[in-house]
Amino acid sequence: MTGKRAVAQLLQHLQSVGVSHVPRVTPIARRVASAVKPAASRQAPPTAAQRQSAVARPDEAPQRARLPSAGAGRDQDLAVPAALPEVAALVQQSPSSRAEREQALCALQGIVAACARCEQLASRRTQTVFGVGNPEARIMFLGEAPGREEDEQGEPFVGPAGQLLNRIITATKLRREDLYICNILRCRPPGNRNPLPQEALNCREFLQAQIDVVRPEYIVCWGGVAAHNLLNVQTPVSRMRQQFFQYGSAQVLVTYHPSYLLRNAEAKKLVWEDMQFFMQHLGMQAN
Numbered sequence: 602m603t604g605k606r607a608v609a610q611l612l613q614h615l616q617s618v619g620v621s622h623v624p625r626v627t628p629i630a631r632r633v634a635s636a637v638k639p640a641a642s643r644q645a646p647p648t649a650a651q652r653q654s655a656v657a658r659p660d661e662a663p664q665r666a667r668l669p670s671a672g673a674g675r676d677q678d679l680a681v682p683a684a685l686p687e688v689a690a691l692v693q694q695s696p697s698s699r700a701e702r703e704q705a706l707c708a709l710q711g712i713v714a715a716c717a718r719c720e721q722l723a724s725r726r727t728q729t730v731f732g733v734g735n736p737e738a739r740i741m742f743l744g745e746a747p748g749r750e751e752d753e754q755g756e757p758f759v760g761p762a763g764q765l766l767n768r769i770i771t772a773t774k775l776r777r778e779d780l781y782i783c784n785i786l787r788c789r790p791p792g793n794r795n796p797l798p799q800e801a802l803n804c805r806e807f808l809q810a811q812i813d814v815v816r817p818e819y820i821v822c823w824g825g826v827a828a829h830n831l832l833n834v835q836t837p838v839s840r841m842r843q844q845f846f847q848y849g850s851a852q853v854l855v856t857y858h859p860s861y862l863l864r865n866a867e868a869k870k871l872v873w874e875d876m877q878f879f880m881q882h883l884g885m886q887a888n
């Protein structure tokens with residue numbers, strides 16, 4: 602497969618799952634991107650069949666492509682992992698009731714628990730950190746990857762950053778049980794480093810399945826890693842705040858990660874402004 606064709610396939614796949622724009626691309630990808638029809642600003646979420654047709658079948662060798670590495674600012678060779686038919690089957694069932702969604706997420710969690718796509722992460726993890734919360738939440742919170750406490754407890758956002766996130770949630774009218782919370786990665790990177798682009802791509806199928814099952818109206822990306830990987834952009838968080846981006850049927854809001862706030866107390870004010878912006882959009886008054 603030529604590099605151009607591989608890039609075209611991946612761009613089409615990204616758009617099929619709702620990435621509305623691909624602003625920073627290699628020269629070859631830029632030429633291909635110009636030939637790909639931009640996604641509508643409010644498009645229906647892609648069907649499981651559409652997504653399935655856009656990724657490699659399990660019996661196919663992984664495709665290799667050159668894509669910009671989100672956040673890293675340089676090109677890397679990425680291998681698209683073969684899609685898992687059992688994941689596609691869960692999504693294709695289109696679970697709608699709370700019980701059906703719970704069941705689908707539970708089954709997906711079991712599949713994730715056995716995943717070893719990222720050899721380094723799988724060999725070091727205490728457990729996978731799948732996601733928690735309301736299976737029919739209107740709002741999904743998306744972080745980057747489990748840290749030490751999350752790896753030990755198997756839940757996202759339970760360390761110091763998670764405690765700060767709880768305080769932010771309490772300060773709004775939101776309740777943690779009304780949210781669904783997950784990460785770009787389901788395994789802890791060593792030393793809490795940022796997810797590698799290949800790791801994010803490996804785990805994307807699981808994130809997408811969680812989004813497809815929960816079907817949130819809003820996704821709040823906590824930090825640049827979450828935003829850059831979800832939306833395939835490299836724009837600084839400072840320039841993404843207080844506006845909505847479209848991802849499938851969800852509106853995406855971007856703000857700083859709580860761990861950034863722990864290191865930069867002055868940024869707390871900015872996150873509070875972002876939460877007030879969000880609450881106002883939801884027709885709610887923050888405390």
Ligand code: SF4
Pocket residue numbers: 713716717718719720722723729786787788800803804805807
């Ligand atoms: S990070 Fe995701 S893709 Fe990688 S091993 Fe863990 S569950 Fe699998």
